[in-house]
Amino acid sequence: MKNFRVKAFSQIFKQVCLGVGALAIAQLSIFTNPSFAAPNNIKLSVYPRDSGGTFPLCPTEVSLTQTPRPYAEGGYTTDGSASLGWFAREFRIEKSDEFSVTWVANLQVKYRNCKGTAGIAKYNDEPFEGHSYLRMRFVNDKVYLILDMTGMRDANGLTPVILNKGVKNGNPVWTWGGTD
Secondary structure (H helix, E strand, O other): OHHHHHHHHHHHHHHHHHHHHHHHHHHHHHHHOHHHOOOEEEEEEEEEOOEOOEOOOOOOEEEEEEEEOOOEOOEEEEEEEOOOOOOEOOOEEEEEOOOEEEEEEEEOHHHOOOOEEEEEEEEOOEEOOOOOOEEEEEEOOEEEEEEEOOOOOOOOOOOOEEEEEEEEOOEEEEEEEEEO
16 A cells, blocks of 8 residues: 555646646746847837918828847848838838838828938837937828838948748738848
């Protein structure tokens, strides 16, 4: 009877340990799995142009999202997107190269007279003091979103590059990266 209890206890102990181990691995995978990477919220402040006494109706703030991919030896990659249908029609790529891409869309009727520019003001709700590599222009009933690596540098003094650019559901999407 004593051997039976020892064997039963041993089996229960093994099952508990396996369960706890599996739980620990599952919890660890939540923090390392790319689908769980926390997005970075970027707020661009819009600065209207003084248009001879009439102040054009412009958005005051535009939100964009960038999500870093998991670390890969030798470099880093960031995916970005912008849901801008609330003030613009469908975007298309106007021009691009490996360091810059410009998307353009017609403004919604409410904002069609907006003239101004926008730059990064907050990054994850913290004031942003760096180079505004994401910018906007509002002019001639259109809005331009610009992702521009000009003047940026990574840890090795190299310019980050745009790895992918496109439009998904009428909104700009992008991927850029650099070396570490």
